[in-house]
Amino acid sequence: MNDSTLDRHARSRLALQQRRGLLRELRQTSREECAAVIDNGTRLLSFTCNDYLGLSHHPEVIAASVAATQRFGAGAGASRLVTGNHPLYRSLEQALIELKGTDDAVVFGSGYLASLGALSTLAAAPDLILLDELCHSCLFAGAALSAAKVLSYRHNDMQHLTSLLGQQRGGHRHCLIVTEGVFSMDGDRAPLPALAETARQHDAWLVTDDAHALGVIGGGRGSGFAHDRPVAVDVQIGTLSKAAGSYGGYVCGSRPVADLLRNRARSLVYSTGLPPGAVAAAIAGLRIIASDPQRVAIPLQHARTFTAALQMPAAQSAIVALPMGTPEGALRASHRLRDQGFLVVAIRPPTVPAGTSRLRVTFSAAHSQAQVLQLAAAVRALDEQGPPAAIATDNGHTDRARSPRADTSP
Ligand SMILES: *Cc1c(COP(=O)(O)O)cnc(C)c1O
Secondary structure, rough: OOOOOOHHHHHHHHHHHOOOHHHHHOHHHHHEOOEEEEEEOOOEEEEOOOOOOHHHHHHHHHHHHHHHHHHOOOOOEEEOOOOOOOOHHHHHHHHHHHHHOEEEEEEEOOOHHHHHHHHHOOOOOOOOEEOOOOOOHHHHHHHHOOOOEEEEEEOHHHHHHHHHHHHHHHOOEEEEEEEEEOOOOOOOOOOOOHHHHHHHHHOOEEEEEEOOOOOOHHHOOHHHHOOOOOOOOEEEEOOOOOOOOOOOOEEEOOHHHHHHHHHHHHHHOOOOOOOHHHHHHHHHHHHHHHHHHHHHHHOOOOOHHHHHHHHOOOOOOEEEEEEEEOOHHHHHHHHHHHHHOEEOOOEOOOOOOOOOOOEEOOOOOOHHHHHHHHHHHHHHHHHOOOOOOOOOOOOOOOEEEOOOOOOOOO
């Protein structure tokens, strides 16, 4: 028995996770087609992945990836600032510039790395970062890296944001207001026009993470394009790993912002460039997003078919959350659906605040309407068997000054 102090430390923390019902395990999943997965040996219909348009399995996307791998190799070999900036990067950034209508774009290794790099580069010690409390872990992590003062405002609560700005803005040099365009675990949208107006009034910069909006909302161009006029978002962060069907992240904005990130964002400068195949696949994915509005419209249509069938408020995105309260209740509901052939994962703390464990259902152009209605019937049957758990009883306190997502507890 060589039970080192390190192993003992790891084991005791895992035991704590287990007691809280929060232990996670990596399940072996092969996605044969977009919506069909083999999960630990069982074939299931998946309503759980973020491949909203089914592009990860699209023949043109796959062909582009294969051709680029053959031409440029399997790996980039170095950081983009050294020798990793293969010629496909320029085309990908050009495609993003055209889709987003910005002056420039910078592609990062992932969405997570893009958020880390952007926030930690754009803000520093005398600055203020105000984040929606439900922002993704990578935004809180990027804010923490920046050494700016970081506060969170209540979810989509303009009054709370305005009051924090009133108290805090004067004492700081620059201010960033950070939100997701579509919230990843709830599926609702941020009030972007109001946020942009508030940012203007308080001389703040608006930053969005559009991971779940690209390819789905605003004709595929993202949450800033879902209103009468494009919303003035200063910095648009996003991922190429969801609707675009590939891998990687991006920041779209002005030329000086992009040049600054290329010079100073450590998650770009000190990390290897993306594999050429991933860049080529993202270019092909974006081309389909820009040219196939019918495909782009399907995920939201499916989500609204589902919410109508369950008499829920109309979905605002391709994500629908079904609240279950406790982690155990969410797991039980997920297992019941699995018994009927559906894969819908349970989402538990720290991904969501304590007391709000849920099933998170995501819809894709790879689903048929009949499959969407089958899932709705199975979810309705969960209720008839008795509620899986009390709905959203808050059994834990969320410290709003810190991220509910950033798992920083010892
Ligand atoms: C998935 C996700 C990310 C991370 O993107 P990756 O490319 O997977 O690293 C960032 N922000 C939000 C809101 C996300 O949902």
